Amino acid sequence: MNLQTGKMYWPTTLLNPPTYRSLQEDIECDVLIVGGGSSGAMCAQYLKDTGLEIVVVEKDKVGSGSTSSNTALIQYTGEKSFTQLINSFGEEKATRHLKLCKYAMKEIEELSNTLRINPNFNTRDSLYYASYKEDVSKLEKEYALLKKHGFDVELLSKEDISKRYPFQKESAIYFNNDGELNPLKFTTGLMQQLENSGVRIYENTEVKGRDIQEDSITFYTTKGNSIKASKVIIAAGYEGLDFKKHKNAVITSSYAVVTNPIKDFSPWYNRTLIWETARPYIYMRTTEDNRVIIGGLDENTTYADQRDSKLMAKKDRLIEEFHKLFPTIEAYPEFYVSAYYGGTHDGMPMIGIYDELPHCYVVMGYGDNGLVYNMVLAKILGEVITKGSNPDLELYLQSLR
Numbered sequence: 412m413n414l415q416t417g418k419m420y421w422p423t424t425l426l427n428p429p430t431y432r433s434l435q436e437d438i439e440c441d442v443l444i445v446g447g448g449s450s451g452a453m454c455a456q457y458l459k460d461t462g463l464e465i466v467v468v469e470k471d472k473v474g475s476g477s478t479s480s481n482t483a484l485i486q487y488t489g490e491k492s493f494t495q496l497i498n499s500f501g502e503e504k505a506t507r508h509l510k511l512c513k514y515a516m517k518e519i520e521e522l523s524n525t526l527r528i529n530p531n532f533n534t535r536d537s538l539y540y541a542s543y544k545e546d547v548s549k550l551e552k553e554y555a556l557l558k559k560h561g562f563d564v565e566l567l568s569k570e571d572i573s574k575r576y577p578f579q580k581e582s583a584i585y586f587n588n589d590g591e592l593n594p595l596k597f598t599t600g601l602m603q604q605l606e607n608s609g610v611r612i613y614e615n616t617e618v619k620g621r622d623i624q625e626d627s628i629t630f631y632t633t634k635g636n637s638i639k640a641s642k643v644i645i646a647a648g649y650e651g652l653d654f655k656k657h658k659n660a661v662i663t664s665s666y667a668v669v670t671n672p673i674k675d676f677s678p679w680y681n682r683t684l685i686w687e688t689a690r691p692y693i694y695m696r697t698t699e700d701n702r703v704i705i706g707g708l709d710e711n712t713t714y715a716d717q718r719d720s721k722l723m724a725k726k727d728r729l730i731e732e733f734h735k736l737f738p739t740i741e742a743y744p745e746f747y748v749s750a751y752y753g754g755t756h757d758g759m760p761m762i763g764i765y766d767e768l769p770h771c772y773v774v775m776g777y778g779d780n781g782l783v784y785n786m787v788l789a790k791i792l793g794e795v796i797t798k799g800s801n802p803d804l805e806l807y808l809q810s811l812r
Contacts, residue, residue, distance in 0.1 A: 413715040414649065415480045417722060417748035420669040420702075421595040422479055425528070429603045431473065433615040434636050440466040440611070442796060443630060443640035445618055445654075447471075448478040449594060450646035450774050450785040452601040455610050456522070457793030465610045466638060467602070470617035474598040477648045480750040481781060482667055482706050483597075484684050484696055485519060485590035486537060487512035489780045491758025493556050494549070499757055504806055506560045508759065511803060513562070515786035516590060523592060528600030531699035532592040535684050540572065540583035542689035547582045550688065554584050563587040575680035578736045589684055591696050594782060628770045642796055643771045646785075649753045657763060658756075660777060664718035665752035666725040667706035668744040669698070670733075676701070678737055685736070693732045694779075703742055705729045709752060722749040753777035760784035762792065762807045772796075 442458055444451045447469025458465050469475075487509050496505035523532035541547050554566045565585040572580050606612050618630040618638070629639045645654050652660060676682055676697065686694035691709035698704060708725050712718055726747040733742055754777050755761060763773030772792055776784035787803075794801040 414477055415748050415750035416715070416719045418746045419479055419748055420704075420746035421593060423746075424593055424700075425596055425599060428473070428599045429606075431469075431606070431612045431614040434468065434613040434632055434634070434638070437637045437639075438466065438611075439639040440464040441641050442466070443468070443638050443643045444646055445630070445643065446476075446646035446648060446650075447473040447602065447612065447614065448476045448646070448648055449474075449481070449598045449782055450648060450776055450789070451644070452598050452605065453785045453789035454644050454646050454774065454792060455605050456601060457789050458796065459605055459608045459610055461793075461797050463797070466640070467605070467610060467612045468616040468618060468632075468638070469612070469614050472614050473602050473612070474595045476650070477750065477781075478594050478598050480667070480748050481594040482694070482696065482704050483592050483594040483782060484537075484686075484694065484779070485516050485532075485592060485783060486586070486684065486780055487516060487562075487589075487783065488539075488586070489758060489778050490690070490692075490754060492549070492553050494553050496758055497556065500759070507803070508806060509560070509562070511787045511806075512780065512783050515783050515790070518790075519592070519597075519782065519786055520590060522601065523597060526597070526600035526604055528596050528603060530592045530594075530597035530600055532590060532597075533699070534588055534590050535696070536681055537586040537589045537684040537686070538567075538572075538576075538583050538680075539586065540580040540685070540687050542687045542692070544581050546688040550582050550584055557584070576736070577678045577739065591684065591698075592782075593699065597782075623769055641770065644774060644792060645771060646774045649751050649777075654768070654773060657761065657775070659761065660775060661754045661756060662713050663752050663754070664710045664712050664749060665706060666708050666722065666729060666749050667704060667747070668726050668729045669746035670703040670705070670730075670742040671745050672701045673697075673703060673740055673742060674701075675740070678739055693729070695733060702745075703733065703740075705733045707732075713751075715751075718749050718751075722747060725749065754779070760788055760807060762788055762804065764808065
């Protein structure tokens with residue numbers, strides 16, 4: 412799968428990452444994790460201290476897939492609003508999901524502080540503004556529900572927004588204590604720490620065929636080696652759909668640019684994360700080295716050539732949208748990417764357990780909060796594998812039944 416095309420920014424921030432050898436022999440383990448991105452790393456994190464033999468295989472380099480184009484806004488709310496999730500799943504389940512995401516954000520921050528490769532986690536507030544006047548009532552309802560369940564939010568009026576920002580919007584929800592990080596440094600640093608704790612990691616190791624036994628499963632690499640495991644976690648991001656497609660999964664295309672370093676952020680209140688109610692939406696954040704990431708303008712295409720043919724026009728359009736909000740900030744694109752983006756119809760990430768893939772779990776942390784979702788799902792799977800169950804598993808299996 413051609414996951415992304417363009418001039419990517421995150422790899423330039425980590426010039427000499429740790430490397431791992433490819434698998435050259437037949438091996439056995441308790442848990443095989445297929446995928447060396449953020450999802451695979453987080454799954455290994457929750458299993459590393461269990462006494463189980465853990466193996467991670469990555470067909471390319473650690474973090475080289477969607478992790479390298481992830482814009483890494485760390486939030487607990489997503490493309491489907493809290494209101495929409497309540498309408499689909501009920502208030503109790505929707506609230507439980509958001510609180511699991513909120514706790515996962517805290518765990519990501521705490522884990523970031525332990526890594527030798529600093530992933531540049533920064534706490535940032537978020538501004539979620541009404542793109543159109545008719546969205547104001549929706550925002551007010553969303554705010555009331557968030558406030559009811561104890562989330563730290565404020566409702567800003569048109570006047571409030573104008574006092575803080577150089578643009579005018581009718582209304583906005585202001586989320587306190589969201590975050591941002593460098594996803595490549597986070598994943599690479601976590602993998603380095605995992606290896607030090609005994610997890611075996613193999614790069615340039617692609618699995619293809621498999622042989623199912625009664626109490627185990629054996630995967631074969633393209634180089635002819637075998638990996639026999641009692642359990643397998645398929646944490647291959649959007650390429651997990653190559654193992655098992657699901658009707659709730661939606662693959663589209665998205666675009667992002669990273670600007671030149673900005674000298675003066677004074678017009679940008681608190682350097683907040685910014686996104687909007689329009690669908691598809693524009694979003695933006697800043698980076699540790701004072702650049703701006705602007706993303707969005709999604710397209711409903713799954714053909715890489717069609718996606719990539721629009722990259723140059725989308726690049727210019729994203730800068731135009733940024734200047735509508737911040738006309739005095741001199742920004743131009745130094746990096747730009749077109750990439751596949753995975754979501755779900757119902758707005759919930761998924762864990763797949765299928766009869767035709769015995770002993771396997773498919774992690775699908777699809778959505779605009781992929782890093783956060785991956786942490787939530789990884790923690791659940793850690794307990795399912797070691798204890799046999801987790802009370803939150805049914806929340807993410809419900810759309811698969």
